[in-house]
Amino acid sequence: MAAGTRSNSDKRDECDYVVAFLKSDEFSDIIKKIVSKETKLLQKQIADLETDIQILRQSNIELVKVLTDKSYIQSKSSTVNNDETTVFPITSVSYADKTNSGKTSSGQTLQKRITQKIISGEEILVHKNKKNVAENINIETSSLERNIGLNIETSSLERNIGLSQNEDWVNVKRKKSYRNNKRSITGSCDSIELKAVPKKSFLFVSRIRPNTDKSALKAHLVQYFPEAEVEDLTSSYPEVYKSFKVIVNQTSFEDALDSSKWPSGAYVTKFLLGKSVAAKVPVN
Incomplete structure (x- = not known):
């Protein structure tokens, strides 16, 4: 009985030792290392498979198209x-x-x-x-169907060309537009007392220093264009620069686009504001 009791006791001790080992941090660390190792191995295998799939897709696009298109297989x-x-x-x-x-x-x-x-x-x-x-x-x-369609279209085109070569062609004269019959002139006689108003051109001038007054800009422009007029505009960033509307005769428009007549860094272009925007421009 004593020997049997020691045997059972030894078995219980072994079970207790196994249970204690399974609950220990050492066993947990071993399991974590094994799981981490196997996870990395699986991730590497998945990455290799993805690489192989990309290579197959790039090497044979038509094959991948047939394999992945389920509707193609069902249609057959x-x-x-x-x-x-x-x-x-x-x-x-x-x-x-x-x-x-x-x-x-x-x-x-x-x-x-x-x-x-x-x-x-x-x-x-x-x-x-x-x-x-x-x-x-x-x-x-798909390639076969495209070829069949191309052959049908080509043969139809050849028949049309053959028919058109046998037909008589007639030259049709286009009617002149009514607008071409209208004429306009510009008067040139200076000996009569009646005078005309010269046509004006408008310039948009920007990137002028914010402390610049329109009178200073006009004083500069009248040296080149005595008829020049200057109007203030509301710039997008008034604390950074000012904008102006400059009016000159149309005959002086090309000269007004000469960069040597404007301050360095100034932006000058044709005035293209729409009516809705121009209505907000202050008029002096």
Whole structure:
């Protein structure tokens, strides 16, 4: 009995030791290290798979298009079963096979997995199974449909050209626009007492120092354009610069765009404000 009691006691001690070890921080650290190691390994495998997928997509876009487009497979109403034969009413089949080196090569014969028969204008029988149908067969129906449409359009165009060459062409004279018959003149006689008002041109002048008065700008401009008039405008940043509207005769407009007649850094352009904006400009 004593020996049996010691045996049971030893077993209880072992169980207590195991339980204590499982609850200890040492065992927790071991589990964390194992989980971290396996997680990193899985992450690396996932990254490698993503890289392989990107390479496959870049190397064969048409193949990826057929594999990922479910509606394409459903439109063909084909179910993939082992040793099933499906009829595709097209004129060409292209495929790719992976060699032992891992590089994709085209034009190789897949004797055991794919049997294909290509006859122009006839149906194609492709024997496939569930394993290789998505990996090795790429049916280019979209390219075929585009070629058929192009041929139809080309033949129709050729017929139209042939018909147009046999027809008689007539030269049609275009009617002159009524506006071309209108004429306008500008008077040039200075000997009569009646005088006309010269046509004006408007300039937008900006980036002038904010402490500049319009009288100072006018005093500068009358040296070149005696008829010059200056009006104040509200600039977007009045604390930074001032803006003005300058009025000169139309005959002086080209000379007014001479940069040597304006302060260094000033911005001068044709006045293009709309009516709604011009109505807000103060008039002196």
